[in-house]
Amino acid sequence: MAGRLYIGEQEDKELVRRCLQGEKEAFGALLDRYEKPIYNLVFRMVNDQDDAEDLTQAIFVKAYEKLDTFDERFKFFSWLYKIAVNTSLNFVSHRRHQERLRDELVPNGVQLEEEFDESERYRKLEDAILALRVDHRIVIVLRHFQNLSYDEMSKILDIPTKTVKSRLFTARQILKNKLLKWGLQG
Amino acid sequence: MTQQKLVELINKEIDGTNSRAESAKLKSHLSRHPGARQAYEELQKTALILQRLGEVDPPPHLRQHILNSLEKTQKGVTREWDVLGKVLEALRGRLVPRYALVFASGLFVGILLFVIFALPRDLGVGDTSGLTGTMALVPELSVFQPADSVAFRLPEASGMIKTYYGGELVIAEVRIESVTPVKTEIGFHPEAMTFSGFKRLQGVEGSLDIGQNAVALTQSGSGRGFVTFLSRGGSQGPLEIRVSSGGRTLYQSVLRTRGSSSVE
Numbered sequence: 001m002a003g004r005l006y007i008g009e010q011e012d013k014e015l016v017r018r019c020l021q022g023e024k025e026a027f028g029a030l031l032d033r034y035e036k037p038i039y040n041l042v043f044r045m046v047n048d049q050d051d052a053e054d055l056t057q058a059i060f061v062k063a064y065e066k067l068d069t070f071d072e073r074f075k076f077f078s079w080l081y082k083i084a085v086n087t088s089l090n091f092v093s094h095r096r097h098q099e100r101l102r103d104e105l106v107p108n109g110v111q112l113e114e115e116f117d118e119s120e121r122y123r124k125l126e127d128a129i130l131a132l133r134v135d136h137r138i139v140i141v142l143r144h145f146q147n148l149s150y151d152e153m154s155k156i157l158d159i160p161t162k163t164v165k166s167r168l169f170t171a172r173q174i175l176k177n178k179l180l181k182w183g184l185q186g
Numbered sequence: 187m188t189q190q191k192l193v194e195l196i197n198k199e200i201d202g203t204n205s206r207a208e209s210a211k212l213k214s215h216l217s218r219h220p221g222a223r224q225a226y227e228e229l230q231k232t233a234l235i236l237q238r239l240g241e242v243d244p245p246p247h248l249r250q251h252i253l254n255s256l257e258k259t260q261k262g263v264t265r266e267w268d269v270l271g272k273v274l275e276a277l278r279g280r281l282v283p284r285y286a287l288v289f290a291s292g293l294f295v296g297i298l299l300f301v302i303f304a305l306p307r308d309l310g311v312g313d314t315s316g317l318t319g320t321m322a323l324v325p326e327l328s329v330f331q332p333a334d335s336v337a338f339r340l341p342e343a344s345g346m347i348k349t350y351y352g353g354e355l356v357i358a359e360v361r362i363e364s365v366t367p368v369k370t371e372i373g374f375h376p377e378a379m380t381f382s383g384f385k386r387l388q389g390v391e392g393s394l395d396i397g398q399n400a401v402a403l404t405q406s407g408s409g410r411g412f413v414t415f416l417s418r419g420g421s422q423g424p425l426e427i428r429v430s431s432g433g434r435t436l437y438q439s440v441l442r443t444r445g446s447s448s449v450e
Contacts, residue, residue: 027256031249039244053248054342054366054432058406060252061259061367091365094341125239143201144236169193172200173225176232185231 012076019067027064034077035060037146038084044141045088047130055091059084074155081146081156085138092134121184128178136171143168187215196226200233251432255367258393258404330357334442342431343368349425349441355382356415356422356443362429363408369430372413373400375423379443382414400426415443 012033018026038059043052063083070079129137138157142148150168154161179185187195195212198204204212216223330350337346343364350357356379358372374381376399384394384401395402401413415425422443429437 024256028253031252035244035249035252036241039248040242043242044239049245050432050434051342051366053245053251056244056248057252057255057432058366061255061406064256065259087365094365122239125235129236140236144233145239145241165194165197166190169197172197172229172232175236176228179232179235180228185228185235 009075009077013072016067016070016072016076019064027067030076031060034080038080041081041084041141041146042088044129044145045092045134045137047126051091055087059087062087078152078155081142081148081152082158085142085156089134089138092137124182124184125179128175128182128184131178132171132175135167136174139164139168140171140175187211192222196229199226200230330355333444336427336439336441338429338437338439340436342366342436343429345370345429347372347427347439347441349443351422351444354417356417356425358413358415358425358441359410360403360413361408361410362403362405364406364431366431367404367406368436369402369404371400371402371426371428371430373426373428374415375399377418378421378423379415379417382416384414385412 012030015026015030019030035056039052039056042055042059043049046052046055059080063080066083070076129140132140139153142153142156148156150161150164153164153168157164159167176185192212192215195204195208195215199209199212212226216226330352333349333351333356335346335348338344343362343366345360345362345364347361347370348359350359360370360372362368362370381396381401384403393404395404403411403413415422425441425443427437427439427441428435
């Protein structure tokens with residue numbers, strides 16, 4: 001997916017320029033490009049359709065309002081993702097206590113794999129991702145659901161590439177352990 | 187192989203970005219270390235399981251909702267841009283020095299005539315009691331009596347709304363903290379009071395819609411402001427509070443505007 005986004009990089013910048021000149025339709029075009037990836041990013045972070053919808057809306061409104069601060073030396077997609085990540089992390093930190101509760105409610109391996117039907121399995125998998133610490137969850141989401149490179153993740157998260165790699169490894173291990181514990185991975 | 191190198195190669199192998207040489211090096215290491223091999227295979231399986239969760243389609247109405255939000259948040263600015271843009275476009279390429287001089291002279295004479303004939307003679311500050319809006323309102327809460335208050339803490343937003351009264355004025359102090367755009371509507375009885383003014387003390391930009399019997403403050407982030415009402419002939423009714431996000435009611439309450447105080 002990341003590769004596909006790079007192709008439109010110059011077009012993104014042209015759309016931003018047109019938007020800054022007052023052409024609102026240009027922002028509509030940017031919205032067409034990024035609505036789905038941003039919604040998916042947010043949805044995987046919060047695992048709630050209503051929240052994902054509200055947050056996606058807030059992210060695009062924020063991007064629109066701050067469009068004149070976008071530096072053309074960088075990729076628009078990275079800039080937008082940065083807004084999306086920060087907005088999502090802020091939101092998640094506000095409701096972190098609820099997630100802790102949810103984590104405690106998830107069955108701890110007493111149910112057999114056969115007992116889950118497929119949709120239940122997906123739900124548990126989503127719960128397992130949601131039960132990750134936010135800094136682990138975000139690297140899993142950016143890597144596995146947004147298909148971003150380590151360098152892109154480093155820029156968006158403002159951390160060194162080395163940290164991205166080690167955090168991703170740790171996050172994968174924790175997730176693996178959860179899946180094993182919850183009977184989702186044999 | 188160092189632990190750090192092993193971690194890197196396992197990551198890259200799972201992500202499919204190892205070179206052929208790196209893959210070979212990893213496989214060679216894993217063949218000699220069964221524990222590491224098992225760990226790698228389990229991680230590989232986890233990555234495959236994650237693939238089961240595909241992409242999610244955003245709801246069809248979301249795009250329009252976002253565009254509508256932009257219309258509300260930037261309407262004024264955009265209109266100004268449009269007008270300014272059109273004027274500049276009209277002038278661009280047509281301004282030769284001679285005409286520019288004529289235009290500037292005409293503008294100067296016009297401004298001079300306006301200053302001489304159109305401006306009022308007395309520019310002193312007159313009676314400001316009738317002024318409303320942000321410039322006219324800096325309430326000193328110490329001279330007002332507290333009337334009522336509510337506080338709420340929700341996943342979407344948290345905040346506090348307090349009412350005060352003094353003379354013919356009723357003040358609603360609104361403090362909201364939210365991540366997503368939140369609308370705080372304050373309903374009032376038009377036969378008992380009228381909207382008088384609004385003062386934003388802290389926080390990010392938002393909007394205030396003023397209706398016949400309600401004012402609605404829309405904002406995102408943390409913000410604090412005062413909404414002021416003027417009572418009609420000494421009568422005052424309660425204020426009806428509704429906090430919502432994306433059309434969904436998050437919190438509702440009714441606040442007194444006079445009488446015994448329940449403010450802590």
